[in-house]
Amino acid sequence: MEKIDNYIKGTCTAMCPTEEIKMREREKMLHVLEMVPGTEKTRQPKASTAHMVKSFSRSAAGKQIKPETLRPPQVLLKTVKYLLCDVINTKRLPYWHSVYDFITDRLLAVRQDLVVQNVSKAESITILQPIVRFHAYAAYRLCEEGIANFDATLNNKHFQECLKKLLYIYDSYDFLNLEIKSVCNDYFIENRPEFEALYLIFNLGNDEALTRSLTIPKKCKTNVVKDATKLSFCFKYGNFVQACRIIKNLPALLAAVASLHLGEIRRRAFNIMSTAYHSKNLAFPCEVVREVLLYGSVDELLQDCKYYGIRGDNEHLYFSKQAFDSTKAKVGNRRELFVENKKMEDKLDVIILGL
């Protein structure tokens, strides 16, 4: 029972309303990616209409939304595809974090249009899925950036918000009557396991996420969801051996998001090992730890060990209960070799748009 009638319907057929194009050209508020090439450096850069995308602006109280400034679902989908297929690979900006800033802002405007028009469940699902994947991917790709270039917390907020909304729609989708479902032919929810797994992995060890995974319909509990659930349990119980094994074998995007927890997993592993392998005479081979904890190289491993106060040389680590410095926070995120090897950057359209 969706109350469709009460919501405004957009009539804007371009990615950006004409009104906004004129205004932003006049006020010199065009993004480089929206300018006609060659005019960027001029005093009055020209708007390249085909590349203009509606920018995000907070809805102010009392401001009437005009239908001609709103994009209907098909146009929103086209916009998302343009951003996440073309813009994402652009070479016109020197840094990818600038590309990220542009896309994030424009996606925020997409989400705003989505909410205002109360778009149908099926269409919302189709639009939200790539947005979620984009924020997941960015969380990993930019994980080494400083706060000046990339605000991980803010990205995580977008990520979590879109993901939760998506899951909520899936849930209500379960209650739709069969008639509608047969029309949709389950096409819209066939990706659901991927996103259920993403939610588990993004919120690793979280009780609420775990409880959810236990209660979702049986047909959604595919192998990837089962692995993600197991991973979350392993994380909770300190089983770093199996946790890392599962992470290594996850599909690229999930592995990337999971790798963001490695700092925590490794810190805990070192803490546990410092107690359990505490000995004056015994040594632990570096190569085994490197492999178990998914380090790209022994050097990286030794660097972390040194940080936590664990003694080691090129061959062995010497664990000692007293040496582990529990006051040290986890090491910052790294782009991990085993994720880099999955070469996500070469097939972003497949990974993010699911084409």
Added chain:
Amino acid sequence: MTFMSVAHYLQLVERYWRSQDGAKVASFLSLRHEHAGYANYHIESPEGIVERFLTAPIDELVILHLKCLFAISQSDYLSAYNIQSNLTQTFTKILQSQKEENWSLPIMYVLCLDLRLLAQLAENQRSGINEKPGEMLEKAAECLMGCFRVCAADNRSAEEDTKRIGMLALVNQLFKVYFRINKLHLCKPLIRAIESSPFKESFSLSQQITYRYFVGRKAMFDSDYKVADEYLTYAFENCHKLSKKNKTLILIYLVPVKMLLGYIPSKEVLEKYDVIQLWDLVQAVCQGNLKAFDEIMEKHETFFIKCGIYLIVDKLKIIAYRNLFKKVYLILNTHQIPIEALQTALVYLGQTDVDLDETECIVANLIYEGKIKGYISHQHRKVVVSKQNPFPPLTSLS
């Protein structure tokens, strides 16, 4: 079939309000009282008739109450909720204006309970794409907080007239909301308010039991098992023996908590309170029988999830590991246990994908938690356990 006439009802309300009989007024404003079911009370526009009998401020309360009954009779729970919310807020203002008196607290209890129940019904009735789950309950919680603030701020009145005695009932209502919408972190300031209240011991026993039940459950989710044990035990022991259902409910949480602390519940208690599902679990954990443990988790999955104890029960597996390894240690009768022997035991009990590295990892965790005393030699693939007390009793760990 009719109940007493509305006119008669209004006269009674007027009389009870004037004589400050909070309990009587409360029952007449309750959605669960007998009168609520009769069609002559389902009035769309009750202003006219109410104004003939009642004056401010009670008139407004009754008008809203009757409107709410009408909305419910139309199965329009969203409107009913909004009216009840309005009613509660109107009452909050009246409560605030009643200085140095607390006779109207029973009315507050009834309004707030009805509000929460309605919010649950309303929650199920909406299904727009932009609505967040739990939104109605969250709004209800805000409304309850309004009452709570009035009560908590009443620190001038004498002890027998203080509204602060109403705080616990509200906190319990809020707990129910927060547990339902999974926002347990919001319980913390409420707990602090009650724990620091000078009336901590003066609240009614039933309210205290409810309170401790929820605080115990929250402590359990926070992995603070000692506190959970203390609060749930109080609730269990003080809960009236005829409230078997409530005792069962408490026991469902108390048993896993006790087990994590190293205590083993008796079969008689579990049988008496119909939670025999937990007995198989107790046995599997005690024997270190991981195969049986996995089977029980699968068999009773729905039951455990429904009670919200799946995650904590699953944690007992760690204790099962400890008990199994202790058995291997006793059989081999050596202080240097080969990891391979432990792995063999794991595989034999259905943990087929566990290899030596993972077995070591499980042992490492047990040593780290103090459940095994000793250390691991990776080179020799052996656990070297302490000569004294290598498996200290779980009750000795905190």
